[in-house]
Amino acid sequence: MTDDPYALFDAWLAEAEKGEPNDPNAMAVATVDAGGRPSVRMVLLKGHDRRGFVFYTNRQSRKADDVAGNSQAALLFHWKSLRRQVRVEGAVEQASDAESDAYFASRSRVSQLGAWASDQSRPLDSRETFERSFAVVEARFEGGAVPRPPHWGGYRVIPRAIEFWEDRPGRLHHRRLFLAQDGGGWIDGLLYP
Template sequence: MADDPISIFDAWLREAEAGEPNDPNAMALATADANGRPSVRMVLLKGHDDRGFVFYTNRESRKAGELAENAHAALLFHWKSLRRQVRVEGPVSHVTDAESDAYFASRSRASQLGAWASEQSRPLDDRATFEDRYAQADTRFAGADVPRPPHWGGYRVTPEVIELWEDRPGRLHHRRLFTRTDTGWTEGLLYP
């Protein structure tokens, strides 16, 4: 029964990109702090391959702090219109500076400036403060490329477990559980 779950994910993601109305690459990212207190938020998948699933963020954000304390995470892709979901669990590491630089360079200028202006996850006294910080970044980099801030970069979740879930009539859903071993993937089924 064993297949490559990354190949199946690729096919499902292509179907989602063709049919989902908004952000087919959206995924819930669950982290926990050193005391095991969980936190979850939506982020965007910006790359994946056999090494794992990549997202980018401010490395001084709450999620980054939790990942520094507990370098494991869970991801959930839910494609409601396709009636499918994918769960991923595994350790998290930084992507290389070269990968972070390349992705940052591909972002819109507004997003690049926003990365400089935002103290992500920290309290904000007034929206005007953020807008002023954005204007200052725009002035600072006027007429030039916007470099990647030193506090901004990517993370890779290396999958140890991948569950592929498909909706079936009568709640008789189909759940395939893949577990990474030293020699590849093993597959089993889960009751719905």
């Protein structure tokens, strides 16, 4: 058994990529706004390393507004077919412009155009309004590259806690918790199921 939560996460994610039928990189992101109201939604993990776990979004979305007022978040990966989950809790920081530019350039053209056309999380009077906005953006960038919008980029959750949960018969689950230490390193232990 490894004492490195990043190595353990890599191993579990690799197994999920082989066995989970849909979006093994899907994760729930929970945030809390400045007024203490929680919100959770599914997003896709788009990068991870020893600095943390990265996802991308419109920086004018509700999750971005929440992070601006309370820079803490929790992530949950649930791989039902493997009967495993990983919980991550920690501080949130913006990914660098270079990271955001590189990931944006890797997206499909339709996704790039959608990032410009969508006022994510804001009220929409009709689908036709969004489709007209998309058509305007599509015409604007016709024949050229689509740059990353200034209001779109990545966020990195820097873990202070990572819990690995495995289903066991009779609900006698196995839970292992890693806690980040000041100055680096981790301590780990087990939790009652």
